[in-house]
Amino acid sequence: MILNQFLLLAAVLFSLGVYGVLTRRNGVLVLMSVELILNAVNINLVAFGAFQDNVQGDVFAVFVIAVAAAEVGVGLAMVLLMYRNRKSIDFSEVDMMRG
Amino acid sequence: MFSILATEAFEGSFTTEANVILENVWLIPLLPAISFFVILFFGKRMPKGGAEVGIAAIGLAFVLAILANVAWIDHRDNFDGPTQSALTGLIEDDHAEDDHGEDENALGTTLTVTDTTAGADGVDEVVDVDLAFTEAGEGEEAHAAIAVLKGTDWLTNGGIAFSVGTLLDGPSVMMLFVVTMISLLVHIYSTDYVAGDRRYTHYFAFLSLFSASMLIFVLSRSTLQALVAWELVGVCSFALIGHWWEEKPNSDAALKAFLTNRVGDVGLLIGIIILFFASGGHFDYITINEMALAGEINQTALTWAAISLTAAVMSKSGQFVLHTWLPDAMAGPTPVSALIHAATLVTAGVFLIGRLYPVFFIGYNIEGSSINGLSLIGAITVVGAGLVAFVQDDIKKVLAYSTVSQLGYMVMALGVGAWTAAMFHLFTHAFFKAGLFLGSGSVAHAVHSFNMKTDMGGLRKFMPTTHKTFIICSVALAGVFPTAGFWSKDEILVGTGGFGVGSGSANGSYDLMLVMGLVGAALTGAYMTRAIYLTFYGEFRGHGEPHESGKRITVPLIILSVFAAGAGLINLPPGFITGSLEPWQERFFHFVEPAAAYFPAISHSVPSYWLAVVASAVGLAGPAVAYWYYFIKVDGLAKQTGEKLTELPNGLVANNKFAAAGHALLKNKYYLDHLYNDVIVASVKGPIARGAIWFNKVVLDGFVDNAGKGSVRTGKFIYDSIDQGLIEGTVNGSGKLSSQSGQGLRRMQTGKVQQYAALLFAAATVLAGIFIVFI
Amino acid sequence: MEIFREWGLTAAIFLPLIAVGVMMAIPRAEEGLHKMVALVTSLIVAAIGVVLLFDFDYDRAGEMQWAVEIDWIRIISAEYAVGIDGISLPLLMLTLLITPLVIIYSWDHFPEPANPKAFLMLILVLHTGMIGTFVARDLVLFFVFFEVVLLPMFFMIAVWGGPDRKYASLKFFLYTLFGSALMLVSFLALFFLAGGETFSIVGLSDAVAENGVSRTAQIWIFGGMLLGFGIKVPMFPFHTWLPDAHTQAPTQGSVILAAVLLKLGTYGFVRIAIPILPEAATVWAPWIGLLAVIGIIYGALGCLAQTDMKRLIAFSSVAHMGYVMLGISTLTDWGINAAVFGMVAHGLITGMLFFVAGSIKERYHTLEIKRLGGLLIQAPRMGWILGFITMASLGLPGLAGFWGEFPAILAAYNPANGLNETLFRTYMVVAAIGTVLAAGYLLWLLQRTAFGTPSEEFENDPEIVDAHRGEYLAWAPLLFLILLFGLAPGLIFNVTDPAVDANLSECFQADLGDGDEDFFEVGTCEREGLDVALANLGVTSTAEGE
Amino acid sequence: MTEAFLLAQAVEFDVASNIAFAIISIVMLYSAFKMVTTGNVVHAALYLVIVLAASAAVFILLGSDFVGATQILVYIGAIIVLFLFGIMLTKAQLGDDDSVASEKRSMGALVGTLLFVVMAFALVDTFGNDEINFGDPEPIAFTPSTVDASDLPTPVREALFISADAGEVELTQAQFDTLEPEVQRRVPGAEVFGNNKQIADAIFSQYIIPFEAVSVLLLAALIGAIVVARKE
Incomplete structure (x- = not known):
């Protein structure tokens, strides 16, 4: 197996994740898309680990999984907060950034 | 007794040392060029507004041109110096056989170097026209016509230097004479014709530049130089056609002339470029021509070049579909029209073909075909323009279409391989067409209009000199024996070799061209008869009291009509005259057609009495019909009813649907x-x-x-x-x-x-x- | 003389800057003094140019002369390296000529808001930038001068421009800055990939050849330069800043812009992009050629649709620079010679056109073509001058414009080895057709403005007078040179040819008659052999006058 | 263990693993695509499960079975559940989520494609056809021991010239070292020093500080989530 097949797979996954982040209106779905991105990263890490024949890649993948869990937790909490305040989790209506 | 003359293949092409006049012909265009600047900057302060400078310059150029002609006549037969060929460098002349061995230079090119002992003779010898004539009599071995080539560095590109300079040989020396003469007459004529014009000075300035550009063109030694002159001619015509630019139609006509020419110039540009690369980096006429003849340039390239150049010729020389600017160009002052149509602008195209004849000859395979693009365009133009000339009311437009038709003859002649005939027609046409234009100008000067139907008629009583010269020139144009037009047109018709006339013509049998030529001849006579009737006969339909023009107008007319009548005599066909006059036959052919390595060995058709008779008959039939219609029917009806008629009220057009449709088509100039x-x-x-x-x-x-x-x-x-x-x-x-x-x-x-x-x-x-x- | 050779170019570059310093110290009210200082400076610089013209060794036009090399910014190996050869000489002379003429032209006709001090100072700064660009032999130096030009021009348009000046100046500025940024990236990439040792043009050229910069990298770097220089040229489709800038700029700005600034881009191609990256040039050449011919046709069509004279002239620049780019894209010595000639010719001719347009605007207060007319009646000499330069602009042989167009078209017939002939021949035909369109719009312009009778609104306008002395003084040299170069093109070709040859010969081996074996096989005759043979025999001016 | 062994032999099973990879990646990409495009939120979550499972499979394919297991446990087991909670708590329409505006979609597609192109270019440009080499033997630890010759696998016996009826034999380190790696693995008492062990070693020695940091992060996230989501 060549390294690139994993990396390219990850690249597609990453791009799909980005697409999701950019297009989905539902906050939960946006978070899910973020998970895709993180997964793509994980695949890369593991693939590089295998390529280099060491375990650093695996170690970091595990860390990423942990961080992802934390991120989902906080993210979902924010979505909940948003839902509670606005009765909607439509990201396309989020315009607080406009100031 | 008729000999089929196929030009022999010669070795030599040109020399750089010749008679002092031939070496310095660059003075001829320089004179009017200087005159242009002098008139432009100082003309207004001169007593005659600059006209005197212009006339002096072109007059001097005319004298020099005559000298050049005389010198050429001598040079043609007597030059014995060292000659060169573009392909082989310096070669020995004719008979000398004392080779001094071969030199091998560093690059391995073998050259034959010869001491020439007879070199100086040709130059020092007293110019003797008669001697030249007799020497080249029958039975003499053909003698190469060595062109005189001079030049100086112009620009360097790609590490190669390109020259600017003069190439003097038969055709160019002939054109020198024609251009300077017509231009001189037009200058003189104009002093009266445009007297009092608000841009009198500018007019003469541009007349000078016009002549200068055309002279540069005919003397060009390379295609690049010719391109420069060619466009200069175009821009001068732009300035002169648009002389009265206050009126929009005039400036429109000027624009149209320039733009149409520009369209053709694309062809010229591309043609030059193809030839440049096909010949391995040459602009020189002689080199290109020699290489084409020697088979150094392949046929495909030549064909493409010829096609591209044909486009240029079509626009410049008013060939069919690109001719439309020419009649519009009548917006300019009449003397300018004369100059354009007789000697300068439009002949440039024909001259270009003549100059690069090997390219066309081989590119179109003129020798071996019975139809080709060039001859076809020419033939269509002959008839197409002749027909349109029929429905014009403006006298200058009749003449303009007539020019288009006559140019068609020339192009057709070149297309069928009758090079000399084309050049001869160019030569004779210059005189009678200039005469006709200047004559029409004289008429217009009197009646202040160009419309034959509304403002002319019966002018023979008021303007006898103009009338007579106009008739003579028209007869010459129609090609009636023994005027100049007869000889040149007949030579073209013979040259087609159609239906086997001129037995033994080896340039292929161009049947269609012969037919079209004959039709054209009949049309020419017919429309000129119509124009003469409408202008000079019947009742005067204009206003005021017309009167004969002054001396400065009539004298040029007389001179031109003399030439129109007699110019044909310098190229009588062989066998036509005998005895002590025999050396006078084919003089034009002998001195003008290049007999050198840069010109193809074309076959010359043998003149045919039979064809001459047929052509004359056909040529007279046209005018006869027109005469019957106008002088008998219309005139009779007019006298009968007492009205000022120009056409029969219930003629063919009025009665017949097809005739009406045809008439509309012609009126609209084929749309x-x-x-x-x-x-x-x-x-x-x-x-x-x-x-x-x-x-x-x-x-x-x-x-x-x-x-x-x-x-x-x-x-x-x-x-x-x-x-x-x-x-x-x-x-x-x-x-x-x-x-x-x-x-x-x-x-x-x-x-x-x-x-x-x-x-x-x-x-x-x-x-x-x-x-x-x-x- | 020796000291002059060493310091001449440097003096020419920095004298205007010193003059700017002097002018800063002079109070604004002293207008006469300002004018004198500016004029005298530009004349001194021009005088240096004249000396240079005489001192220049034309037999060695292919080599750098008057070369100076001093360490400048050692840490990035940038040098202060200047010098000129046959390619830069004509352009440098053009610059040295145009600036004094612009100052003379401005003498009594400063655009509103009148502030001769600032205006002249900007012109002098521009002068420094333009001279510097043409003589720089180091990429960093080149870039600096290239950018120095930008700001004065921006202010010239933004302060003294027409009603839409803000938009135009900003567009001009951002467009060119964008191009410059990419150019800088290209330069840096080149520097690092070539070993990071030198910014000198010759050094880089050698380094690229030796160090084997990857083909892909070369192509990308060339692409960056293409954008940078192409915007400046301007090439289709990066030309849109040009009509706006020209229309809004004051006459003086337009003249300098057209005459010199546009040449910086094409000069960059000839001097930097192609010699350093010949391989990439071959890859890009068909595209450059394509954009060039599109520019030719497109510019001409744009002209036909214009109603404003200045805008029309601006669009005609797009078309004319198309010929220059076409010449460059052929990568042959004919083409590049044509390009250099075309640059000079376009500078003279279009500069002149803008001068005349400015003068017309001054008199009529409008440049709307349909309101003009009858210039030949009201101001006959100006009308004739306009006629003369339109003729020159449409490429009439015998005037300078022709020698930029024809050889470029010619070169397209037989481009350098490795370029597709059929493609370039198509370009040739299209470019040739472009000449017809050029004649069309220019004559149309001439007809509508100069011919006919003046419209009622201007018929008895006392302001409309013939050209005055300042205008004659500014125009005469240009008009004379247009004619001179038209009649004697060798004056430029003979200078540029060795330099172009020297620049190209290492990269391309495409000579006349090369390639094309299949089509015109027999045509490649032993030209060289013949020429040498004739020369050995002492026979001159025979075949081509070699 | 056996899996790790098999994967270690992946070079020989290249074809098989490539086929496996193809199937996994197709499933994964299809699901990912559906996930980001489907209108139904719950479906999206289920597609996400498939994607995560597939990526776990990829990890296993790459020989990192520990990461794969973690992936399944943490992601599929915990995070997805969190998501489903989120969906339910926000009362998002369980059916159609929304119709994404088309310009937004094209914008996203453009950016995504651009991103992919750039990455793909970079990857192909950089790594070309570099192979993942599974050939390097994992370190094998051996404890000298005494075994019955009949219990030894045939290859081991042949390599060590021990007949099947030799009875009790003592295997020494020197003997072990002469064996080929493939054979070594089969010697009783040999222990393949595997992936999991290495990971554990790494985490708890080299990366102990980051590990602790992650723990704190998780705690902080936990508290933070509570604080944020808590009703006032």
């Missing part, structure tokens, strides 16, 4: 102008140009503007949202500010978080891409 103006020009200037500008505004500018707006928006976002929004918003609470920022902003920034994220991602990606690619 070509509609095609050009309404379809091509209008669409380019209108929708296409507007489309381009729309593209510019909407697509290109739009892209840039939006990019600009986008950046502004991003900046605004950064300022509003991050700077103001985050800090202010956190402090004061976003509610207030966001409600204040209003609906307008809301609508502008529909993007929200995700759009910004998209921007962020895109920007990062682009940056990453740049990084990846460059690092």
Whole structure:
């Protein structure tokens, strides 16, 4: 197996994740898309680990999984907060950034 | 007794040392060129407004041209010096056989170097025309006509220097004479004709430049130089056709002339470029011609070059479909028309073919075909223009279409391999066409109009000299024996070799061309008869009291009509005269047709009495019919009813649907102008140009503007949202500010978080891409 | 003389800057003094140019002369290296000529808001930038001068421009800055990939050849330069800043812009992009050629649709620079010679056109073509001059414009080895057709403005007078040179040819008659052998006058 | 263990693993695509499960079975459940989520494609056809021991010239070292020093501080989530 097949797979996954982040209106779905991105990263890490024949890649993948869990937790909490305040989790209506 | 003369293949092409006059012919164009600047800058302060300078310059040029002709006649037969050929360098002349061995130079090119002992003789010898004539009599071995080539460096490109200079041989020396003579007469004529014009001085300045450019053109030694002169001729015609530019139609006509010529020039450019590369980097006529003849340039290249150059000729020499500017060019002053039609502008195209004849000869395979593009265009032009000339009311337009038709003859002749005939026709045509134009100018001078139907008629009583000269020139144009037109036109018809006339013509049998030529001859006579009737016969239909023009107008007319009548005598066909006059036969052929390595060995048809009779009969039939219609029917009816008639009220056109349709077609000049103006020009200037500008505004500018707006928006976002929004918003609470920022902003920034994220991602990606690619 | 050779070019570059310093010290009210200082400076610089013209060794036009090399910024190996050869000489002379003429032209006709001090100072700064660009032999130096030009021009348009000046100046500025940024990236990439040792043009050229910069990298770097220089040229489709800038700029700005600034881009191609990256040039050449011919046709069509004289002239620049780019894209010595000639010719001719347009605007207060007319009646000499330069502009043989167009078209017939002949021949035909369109719009312009009778609104306008002395003084040299170069093109070709040859010969081996074996096989005769043989025999001016 | 062994032999099973990879990646990409495009939120969550499972399979394919297991446990087991909670708590329409505006979609597609192109270019440009080499033997630890010769696998006996009826034999380190790696693995008492052990070693020695940091992060996230989501 060549390294690139994993990396390219990850690249597609990453791009799909980005697409999701950019297009989905539902906050939960946006978070899910973020998970895709993180997964793509994980695949890369593991693939590089295998390529280099060491375990650093695996170690970091595990860390990423942990961080992802934390991120989902906080993210979902924010979505909940948003839902509670606005009765909607439509990201396309989020315009607080406009100031 | 008739000999088939096929030009022999010669070795030599040119020399750089000859008679002092032949070496310095560059003076001839220089004189009018200087005169142009002198008149332009100082003309207004001169007593005669600069006309005197112009006449003096062109007069001097005329004298020099005559001297050059005389010198050439001597040089043609007596030159014995060292000659060269572009392909083999210096070669020995004719008979000398004392080779001094072969020199092998560093590059291995073998050259034969010869001491020439007889070199100086040809130069020092007293110029003796008679001697020259007798020497070349029958039975003599053919003697090469060695061109005189002079030049100096012009520009260097690609490490090669290119020359500018003069190439003097038969055709150019003939053109020198024609151009300077017609130009001189036109100058003299103009002093009366445009007297009192507000731009008298400019007129003469441009007349000088016009002559100068044409003289440069005929003396050019290379295609590049010819291109320069060719365009200069064009721009002078632009200035002169548009002389009265206050009126829009005049400047329109000038524009049309220039633009149509420019279309053809594309062909010229491409033709020159093809020849340049096909010959391995040469612009020189002689080199190109020699290489073409020696088979050094392949047939495909020559064919493409010939086709491209044909386009140039079509526009410049008014061949069919690109001729439409020529009749419009009548907007210029009449003497200019005479100059354009007789000696300068339009003949340039024909001369170009003559100059690069090997290219056309081989490119179109003239020797071995019975039809080719060149002859076909010529033949169509002969008849097509002749027909249109029939329906014109403006006397100058009749003559203009007549010129187109006659140019058709010349091109056709070149197309069938009758080179000499074409040049001879060019020569004779110059005289009678100049005479006709100047005559029509004289008429217009008297009646202040060019419209034959409304303002002329019966002028023979008022203007006897003009009338007589006009008749003589018309007869010559119609080709009636024994005027100049007869000899040249007959030679063309023989040259076609159609139906086996001129037995033994080896240039192929161009049957169609012969037929078209005969039809054209009949048409020519007919429309000229019509024009003469409408102008000089019947009742005077104009206003006022016409009177004969002054001496400065009539004298040129008389001179031209003399030439129109007699110029044919210098090229009587062989066998036509015998005895002590025999050396006078084929003089034109002998001195004008190049007999050298740069000219193809074309076969010459043998004159045919039979064809001459047929042609004369056909040529007279046309005028006869016209005579019957106008002089008998119309005139009779006019006298009967006492009205001023120009056509029969119930003629063919009125009665017959087809005739009416044909008439409309001719009246509208085959609708070509509609095609050009309404379809091509209008669409380019209108929708296409507007489309381009729309593209510019909407697509290109739009892209840039939006990019600009986008950046502004991003900046605004950064300022509003991050700077103001985050800090202010956190402090004061976003509610207030966001409600204040209003609906307008809301609508502008529909993007929200995700759009910004998209921007962020895109920007990062682009940056990453740049990084990846460059690092 | 020796000291002059060493310091001449440097003096020419920095004298205007010193003059700017002097002018800063002079109070604004002293207008006469300002004018004198500016004029005298530009004349001194021009005088240096004249000395240079005489001192220049034309037999060695292919080599750098008057070369100076001093360490400048050692840490990035940038040098202060200047010098000129046959390619830069004509362009440098053009610059040295145009600036004094512009100052003379401005003498009594400063655009509103009148502030001769600032205006002249900007012109002098521009002068420094333009001279510097043409003589720089180091990429960093080149870039600096290239950018120095930008700001004065921006202010000239933004302060003294027409009603839409803000938009136009900003567009001009951002567009060119964008191009410059990419150009800088290209330069840096080149520097690092070539070993990071030198910014000298010759050094880089050698380094690229030796160090084997990857083909892909070369192509990308060339692409960056293409954008940078192409925007400046301007090439289709990056030309949209030009009509706006020209229309809004004051006459003086338009003249300098057209005459010199546009040449910086094409000069960059000839001097930097192609000699350093010949391989990439071959890859890009068909695209450059394509954009060039599109520019030719597109510019001409744009002209036909214009109603404003200045805008029309601006669009005609797009078309004319298309010929220059076409010449460059052929990568042959004919083409590049044509390009250099075309640059000079376009500078003279279009500069002149803008001068005349400015003068017309001054008299009629409008440049709307349909309101003009009858210039030949009201101001006959100006009308004739306009006629003369339109003729020159449409490429009439015998005037300078022709020698920029024809050889370029010719070169397209037989481009350098490795380029697609059929493609370039198509370009040739299209470009040749472009000459017809050029004649079309220019004659149309001439007809509508100069011919006919003046419209009623201007018929008895006392302001409309013939050209005055300042205008004659400024125009006469240009008109004379247009004619001179038209009649004796060798004056430029003979200078540029060795330099172009020297620049190209290492990269391309495409000579006349090369390639094309299949089509015109027999045509490649032993030209060289013949020439040498004739020369050995002492026979001159025979075949081509070698 | 056996899996790790098999994967270690992956070079020989290249074809098989490539086929496996193809199937996994197709499933994964299809599900990912559906996930980001489907209108139904719950479906999206289920597609996400498939994607995560597939990526776990990829990890296993790459020989990192520990990561794969973690993936399944943490992601599929915990995070997805969190998501489903989120969906339910926010009362998002369980059916159609929303119709994404088309310009937004094209914008996203553009950015995504651009991103992919750049990455793909970079990857192909950089790594070309570099192979993942599974050939390097994992370190094998051996404890000298005494075994019955009949219990030894045939290859081991042949390599060590021990007949099947030799009875009790003592295997020494020197003997072990002469064996080929494939054979070594089959010697009783040999222990393949595997992936999991290495990971554990790494985490708890080299990366102990980051590990602790992650723990704190998780705690902080936990508290933070509570604080944020807590009703006032």
